[in-house]
Amino acid sequence: MTERPAVLFVCVHNAGRSQMAAGFLQALAGDRIDVLSAGSEPKDRLNPVAVAVMAEDGIDIAGSTPKLLTVDAVRESDVVITMGCGDACPIFPGKRYEDWALDDPAGQDHETVRRIRDDIRVRVETLIDELTA
Template sequence: MTDQKPSVLFVCVHNAGRSQMAAGFLRHLAAGRIEVRSAGSMPADKINPIAVAAMKEMGIDITAERPKVLSTEAVQASDVVITMGCGDACPFFPGKRYEDWKLDDPAGQGIEAVRPIRDEIRSRVETLIAELLEP
C-alpha cells in the first residue's frame, strides 16, 4: 500500500477557464490530499477574468494561476487525466484514467453564463474527490 497522493491533470485548449476553475476547486476542496495540475494544448496569455470572478464568488482565488502548455511529463505524472469538451489531442498512456467532461467554454461569456459552468465543474470535482479518496 502506497501513501502517495492521487494526482489529477485537467486539460483544455487554452488552460484559461474550465481547467483552471476545476483545478481551483480541487485544490480548495481536497485540501492538499490530491495533487493538482492543469494545462492546455494552446495556452492563452492569461486566465479568463470572468472565470476568476466566478471563482472569487465561491471564495476561491485563482488570480495567481497562469495558463501552462500541456506536456507529456504532466500526463505521465498524473493518475487521472480530465479533458474538458474541447476535443484535445492528449497523449495517451496505458494505466491512466481518462475522462472527458463536456462543458461549455466560458471564453467570451458573461458571468451569468459562466456561473452554471462553474457550478457543474464543482459538482464533478466533488464526485472525483469522493472517488479518489474513498477508503
C-alpha cells in the same frame, strides 16, 4: 494509483474550465490530491470572468497562469480530465481518462460562467469522493 493521486485538468486554452476545476480541487481536497492543469493552446492569461465567478465562491485563481500541456504532465498524473481539447492529450496505459463535456466560458457572460462553475464544482466533489474513498 500512488498514495496521493495526481489529477491533470486539460482544456484548450487553460484559461477557464481547467483552471476552475483545478481551483476547486485544490481548495476542496487540500493536500490529499496533487493538482495540475494545462492547455493544448494556452492563452497568455486567465479568463477574467472565470476568475471573478470563482472569487464569488471564495476561491482565488487569479495568481494562476495558463500552461502548455506536456507529455510529462500526463505521465505524472493518475487521472487526466479533458474538457474540449479533443485528441491533443497523449494517452498512456494505466491512466484514468475522463472527458467532461462543458461549455467553454470564453466570451460568455457572468451568469453563463457561473453555471459552468457550478457544474465543475459538482464534478470535482464527485471526483474527490472517488479518489479518497
